[in-house]
Amino acid sequence: MCGIVGYVGYQDATDILLNGLAKLDYRGYDSAxxxxxxxxxxxxxxxxxxxxxxxxxxxxxxxxxxTGIGHTRWATHGKPSDANAHPxxxxxxxxxxVHNGIVENYKSLKNExxxxxxxxxxxxxxxxxxxxxxxxxxxxNILEAVSKTVKRLKGAYALCICAANEPGKIVAVKKDxxxxxxxxxxxxxxxxxxxxxxxxxxxxxxxxxxxxxxxTADSVELFDEDLNPITAQVEQVTWSAEAATKAGxxxxxxxxxxxxxDALQNTFGSILDGEAIEFEDFPLDKELLSxxxxxxxxxxxxxxxxxxxxxxxxxxxxxxPVEIDVASEFRYKNPIISEDTLFVAVSQSGExxxxxxxxxxxxxxxxxxxxxxxxIGSAIDRETRYAIHTNAGPEIAVASTxxxxxxxxxxxxxxxxxxxxxxxxxxxxxxxxxxxxxxxPEYAKSAITQNDAIKEIALKIAExxxxxxxxxxxxxxxxxxxxxxxxxxxxxxxxxxxxxxxKHGPIALLQDGSPVIAVCTQSTELFDKTLNNIKEVxxxxxxxxxxxxxxxxxxxxxxxxxxxxxxxxxxxLSLIPAAIALQLLAYHTAVALERDVDKPRNLAxxxxxx
Numbered sequence: 227m228c229g230i231v232g233y234v235g236y237q238d239a240t241d242i243l244l245n246g247l248a249k250l251d252y253r254g255y256d257s258a259x260x261x262x263x264x265x266x267x268x269x270x271x272x273x274x275x276x277x278x279x280x281x282x283x284x285x286x287x288x289x290x291x292x293t294g295i296g297h298t299r300w301a302t303h304g305k306p307s308d309a310n311a312h313p314x315x316x317x318x319x320x321x322x323x324v325h326n327g328i329v330e331n332y333k334s335l336k337n338e339x340x341x342x343x344x345x346x347x348x349x350x351x352x353x354x355x356x357x358x359x360x361x362x363x364x365x366x367n368i369l370e371a372v373s374k375t376v377k378r379l380k381g382a383y384a385l386c387i388c389a390a391n392e393p394g395k396i397v398a399v400k401k402d403x404x405x406x407x408x409x410x411x412x413x414x415x416x417x418x419x420x421x422x423x424x425x426x427x428x429x430x431x432x433x434x435x436x437x438x439x440x441x442t443a444d445s446v447e448l449f450d451e452d453l454n455p456i457t458a459q460v461e462q463v464t465w466s467a468e469a470a471t472k473a474g475x476x477x478x479x480x481x482x483x484x485x486x487x488d489a490l491q492n493t494f495g496s497i498l499d500g501e502a503i504e505f506e507d508f509p510l511d512k513e514l515l516s517x518x519x520x521x522x523x524x525x526x527x528x529x530x531x532x533x534x535x536x537x538x539x540x541x542x543x544x545x546x547p548v549e550i551d552v553a554s555e556f557r558y559k560n561p562i563i564s565e566d567t568l569f570v571a572v573s574q575s576g577e578x579x580x581x582x583x584x585x586x587x588x589x590x591x592x593x594x595x596x597x598x599x600x601x602i603g604s605a606i607d608r609e610t611r612y613a614i615h616t617n618a619g620p621e622i623a624v625a626s627t628x629x630x631x632x633x634x635x636x637x638x639x640x641x642x643x644x645x646x647x648x649x650x651x652x653x654x655x656x657x658x659x660x661x662x663x664x665x666x667p668e669y670a671k672s673a674i675t676q677n678d679a680i681k682e683i684a685l686k687i688a689e690x691x692x693x694x695x696x697x698x699x700x701x702x703x704x705x706x707x708x709x710x711x712x713x714x715x716x717x718x719x720x721x722x723x724x725x726x727x728x729k730h731g732p733i734a735l736l737q738d739g740s741p742v743i744a745v746c747t748q749s750t751e752l753f754d755k756t757l758n759n760i761k762e763v764x765x766x767x768x769x770x771x772x773x774x775x776x777x778x779x780x781x782x783x784x785x786x787x788x789x790x791x792x793x794x795x796x797x798x799l800s801l802i803p804a805a806i807a808l809q810l811l812a813y814h815t816a817v818a819l820e821r822d823v824d825k826p827r828n829l830a831x832x833x834x835x836x
Contacts, residue, residue, distance in 0.1 A: 228255060228312070228326045229298040230405065231422045232386045232396045235413020235443045239294035240284065246415075246422035247277055247296050249471070255298035255620075256603060257311035261322035262291030263393045268322050272297075272311035292443075293393050295386045295416070297324035301602035302496055302617045303332070303506065304349025314353045316360035317345060320390045321368075323359065325352040326418055327383035327403040328495040328617065333504075335378065355385065365391050369440050372397045373453050376438070381495045382488065386416050396441045400433035402491060407431040407439055407446050409460065414441050420463055421471045428463040477823045479623035479715075483809050484674060487667035489618040489628040490802070493635050494663050496617050503643045503660070507613040508596060510640075515647045518568045518594065521546055522561065524553040524584040525572035528626040529633060531707040533572045536637035538700055539798055543651070543659070544644035553580035556587075563591035571597045574621070574629035576604025585610060598636050600629050614640065623824045625714045627809050630707060631802050635666055638798060662796045672793035673803035677810055683771055683788050684814030688716070690741045694732070694768075695722040696759060697745035698752045704745045704801045708808030714826050715816035725759040738767035743808070746774050746782070747792065747800035753778060760785050773804050 229250030233239045243260045258280045259272025269289065273279045277298065297312035304310040313322040329335070332351035335358065340346070344357050355375060362371040368389040376385070382402030388395065398405055398416045408415030408423035408430050415423040416439075420430070431446065433439060437456065440447040448456050475481040497503055521540060523533040530552055537548040551561070553571075557580065563569065569588035573581045576599035585606060589595050597610040600618050607613050616632035642659040645651045651659065673680075687693060693712060695705035702724050709722040723732050725744070736742075742763045746756040753774075760770055764785065772786040775794045783789055792803040816823050 228300050228418070229422065230324050230326055230384060230386050230416065230418040231296040232294070232398065232416030232441070233413070234293045234394055234396050234441055235410065236292060237413065238289075239291050240289045242426070243294050243296035244277065244281055244284070245425075246417060247298050249421040249424070250298060250419055251277065256301050256306035257299045257308070258297065259311045259313055260294055260296040261313040261315070261324075261388065262289055263293040263388050263390060264291035266390050266393065268315060268319050268388070268390045270313055270315055270322060272308060272313065274306050274308050274311060293388060293396065295322060295324050295388055295396065300620055302328060302492075302615065303351040304602075306603045309348045310350050312352060314348060314350065314356045316356045318360065321356050321360045321363065322388050323352060323356040324386045325355060325383055327401075328381045328492050329354060329379055329383060330381035330495045330499065331379070333499060355379070359387060363389065368392045368395060368397055369438070369449075369453065372399060373438060373449075373451070376401070377451065382491050384418060394442055398433070398439040398441060400437050401435065402488065405433045407433065407441060409446065412443055414443060414446055416441060419471075419473060424463060430461050430463060431458045432461060434458065476817070477623065477813070479625060479627060479813055479823050482621055482623055482627045483806060483813065485619070486628045486631050486806060487670045487674070489632050490635055490667045490670060492617045492619070493632040494639065494666070496615065497636070497639055498660070498663065503639055505614050505640075507615070510643055510647065512647050514594075515644065517566055518546070519566040521548040521568045521570060522563060522588070522593070523548065523550040523570040523572060524556045524581060525550075526553050526578050526580055528630050528707060528710060529572040529574060529578070529581070531703050531710070532630055532633035532637065533570070534706065535634055535700060535703040535801055536570070536572075536641070538703065539638055540641040540644060543641045543798070544648060545650055546644060546648070553578065553584040556584045561587075563588050563593045565592040565594075567591075567593040569593040569595045571595065571606055571610065572633055573597070573606050574600050574626050574633075576601040576606040578606070582606050582609065598633055600632070624826055624829050625711060625812075631670065631805060634801060634805075635663060639663060659798070662799055665795065666799055666802055669793055669795045669799060670802050670806055673790075673806040673810070676790060676807070679790065680807060680810040681814040683790075684811050685818055686769070686788075687712070687718070687741055687771075687811065687815045688818040690718060692735070693718055693720040693741045693743060694735070695720065695743045695745070696725040696728065696756070697722070698725050698756050699748050700797065700801050701745040701748055701752070701756070701804070704804045704808065705743070707805055708743065708745070708812070711809055711812035712815060714829060715812045715823060716819055716821060717827070718815070725756045728759055728762060733762065733766065736763060736766045736768050740768045742768045742770050743811075744770055744772040744786070745804050745808075746772055746778070747804050748797050753781075757782060757785060773807055775800065
């Protein structure tokens with residue numbers, strides 16, 4: 227996600243902030259800015275674009291100040307622009323705030339502030355924080371003002387706040403999003419990640435959930451949400467600077483796999499507003515729905531498998547017919563698109579060339595066009611009237627992980643909202659589906675916590691020449707994505723089949739010891755059918771690794787060679803932990819084969835050519 231750096235000490239803050247933000251460059255961002263406190267005034271410089279744009283504006287300028295905060299932004303609310311860049315000030319420039327994460331209830335807070343006469347200068351959720359802090363600030367107790375503010379915020383966030391009237395102080399707040407304090411001599415630092423401060427200090431506090439920190443040049447005081455003093459243990463960073471950019475993980479991909487619970491939280495945190503689902507840039511209501519008779523989706527690669535999931539889940543819950551196509555094929559098949567079609571373009575980068583051309587074709591055909599992307603302001607985002615943003619944060623590794631699972635949760639939320647508006651769900655059913663979305667981050671962890679067991683299974687897969695993936699329904703979508711991940715990372719040939727199709731040809735490929743990875747998380751009939759298919763391949767000498775739910779253990783354990791059990795949860799979202807398990811399997815297989823995990827051969831992160 228975004229990058230935060232804060233400094234208070236005896237040195238001029240500008241260079242320290244810029245250098246710290248540069249060390250967070252790997253995180254991805256679309257704008258950058260700093261705020262400096264000097265002579266009881268706050269001076270803010272912030273610009274759309276790379277850090278070099280900000281540095282260029284500051285070159286030759288005198289920007290004194292020994293207290294400051296800086297930020298690199300990955301857009302979530304509001305497109306990349308100077309106005310939407312951080313830091314965000316209060317109207318009277320007495321408060322400045324930088325923020326990572328999502329304020330879920332920002333709309334209601336913004337409306338309240340507007341009613342009280344506040345004028346907003348940006349489209350962001352962050353700006354409500356600076357105005358709220360100002361409303362509680364009496365001029366000499368910034369800590370108390372921040373405490374009152376965060377009690378009103380819902381969501382996941384990390385904050386760094388300074389006040390013009392209290393130079394030499396920074397208040398930092400951690401809720402779900404990472405934040406650390408670096409301890410120096412006559413100076414202290416705040417950062418969202420270790421690389422920003424590692425050249426200055428290796429002694430840090432890693433803030434725990436709900437911690438509020440008051441940071442000055444010679445002290446760090448830690449408090450709980452009610453401002454009761456708390457203690458924390460100083461940690462010594464032993465990583466190299468290169469390893470620090472990966473937060474201690476061996477590869478960016480592994481780091482991004484582990485980030486998925488937080489990414490899912492950020493995704494639905496920007497969509498779920500209290501009891502309602504609100505897509506910020508897609509005003510879905512009964513009037514809009516009345517003009518939609520069918521849905522058409524186009525995507526490529528991993529996004530296509532997310533779209534395949536979307537087709538199944540929308541048709542199951544909302545009962546609206548959905549057609550999907552690989553974007554490179556869609557463009558040349560003279561597709562039937564009309565004004566009552568909702569065309570959905572799914573892309574991680576928002577720059578995928580074939581998907582971009584597909585949505586242009588849909589637009590000229592009169593369709594209502596919706597994009598699901600991870601990059602606000604990307605080409606696809608700019609060219610669609612409606613948009614849903616996954617808010618997964620940047621992915622550095624070429625192989626997509628958190629982009630896929632956040633696309634899945636977006637499509638799930640779209641399905642249940644379509645079903646609610648069309649009367650296909652009772653209020654109680656809708657409430658249950660909605661709650662399942664809130665539980666998705668914990669559901670995801672049920673795969674991540676089994677990393678070591680998956681690593682052992684990967685050592686067996688690494689010896690294979692070819693691997694088969696099978697599944698039914700939503701499980702087949704997961705099998706397809708798992709097969710793609712293994713191919714991308716390990717270079718082992720892998721294919722996914724609908725379980726029931728094995729006997730129609732592919733079973734001829736099986737030999738003694740052939741690995742078959744069975745995804746069987748769907749309840750009752752589909753599970754029973756897949757179990758029969760597992761018996762078929764076992765009878766022909768296959769090695770079977772299965773992914774199932776805990777309550778299925780007694781029925782399946784004697785039929786497979788290795789079994790990974792995810793938590794019991796709704797069938798509609800079981801793809802999330804199952805997909806994460808297959809991401810880890812592909813990752814560890816590639817590591818065992820000494821592949822370049824983050825940059826697989828012949829592949830690019832964003833496919834911008836046809």
